[in-house]
Amino acid sequence: MTRAIHWFRQDLRISDNPSFSKTAEHDEIFPVYILDNRNPGEYSLGAASRWWLHHSLIELDKELDGKLALFTGDPSEVLTSLIARNGIDAVFWNRCYEPWLMRRDEQIKKSLKDKGVVVQTRNASLLWEPWTILKKDETPYKVFSPFYKKGCLNSAPPRFPLTKPDVKIIKKDKKSLPIANLNLLPKIYWYKDIEKLWQPGELGAQIRLKSFLNHGLSGYKVGRDFPAAKKTSRLSSALRFGELSPNQVWYAAKENTAACTPSEDLAHFLSELGWREFSYYLLYHCQCLPEKNLQQSFDLFPWSSNEEYLNAWKQGQSGIPFVDAGMRELWQTGYIHNRVRMVVASFLVKNLLIDWREGQKWFWDCLLDADLASNSASWQWVAGSGADAAPYFRIFNPVLQGCKFDPEGTYTRKFVPELKDLPNKFLHCPWEAPESVLQEANIKLGVNYPFPIVNLRESRQKALDAYSNIKSK
């Protein structure tokens, strides 16, 4: 009789779960989730992520016949007492890559092994382990394109997904807590819209994947830039919590795609998974990615600490319609379309001159898909402080971006309804509309929609000046 624990972490699925499949080879298996709610500092989950996690755990529990055991606290203590109570022989889990989790797990692994428990960890969330992709000189890549094309695509192909294992007997530890004790849901009911839009859990993730393959992938390369077009996969949260593995997505896209899908659509989508890999790769090789500018010259950047601007940005009251639409989408739905993410981030950093870490924090709290690696790497990319970042002078003009990527205004009007009667010509720049046009649309600037909080041309110039200053120092 052998008994083993599968410790669920960021792999909340049972198909293509290498560690869970390994556990299932034992006579009795104990599925466990532990919410480490000690004080992990800035890495503690944001409010939106906690909502997602709550529901994802409920779904996972259903798949496990109600046998998922829930705990809070120090995982080392929880596991140790679980092992003692149930006569456990082995503990298995899938690896995480957040620096504090790697440090924590390394210690847990050592202390369990010292007690004679078998411990094995596996890869379930990356297509390529970060330490396997290196340049010829054995150092890590710093630029995405060679990392992906030479590094990833030229090395061994990703592991093929596993099917659901046959599970013998699932056991639930007696001391498991009710999910309410994890305190994941907020006290205020702000997630009404979010509930309608998203389906956390493995089943919901698989439905979303199928729907994307059928409707989103063909035409993805162009369509992905138009927020009204609904061509993006919207799989980020599922990947973040491991309701799907990137391997499942990778092979499903390659194999289940309609024959008429142009190959550049598929290649482009796969490369987006590559960006996710690259973020984890950067985090693994530069563990200070979430806190520190990768380019040291940015340590001297004269960030502004203007609370008023920051709050206007957060609340979608900047007076720039495309930016406000994005920030309100974030607040209302827990998500922002990729193109708009870049625009609102660029606006914060390069027009408001606010430190990218402020944006990172807000996204961390509001995004259902908040992921330490992707969030940190992407903010550094936008700010220009990253290893392979957008040059600082590449500054989005949110008016032009709106005109280009939401020309009919469908997206902007949806989230900024007070502008819905403005003609397309002025939708993205209401301050340029003649008084008569504004009146016709029932808009009083400064009353029911703000004037732009900054002048785009001047603030752009200010950013460029600041940049050339830190560069010359």
Added chain:
DNA sequence: TGAAATGTTGGGGCG
């Protein structure tokens, strides 16, 4: 995974 400034070209209006 920009945008603005500057440079070049070519067609049409017009004296």
Added chain:
DNA sequence: ACGCCCCAACATTTC
């Protein structure tokens, strides 16, 4: 018919 100007339209450079 010719030269000149104007200014899109496009290309290149610069930030």
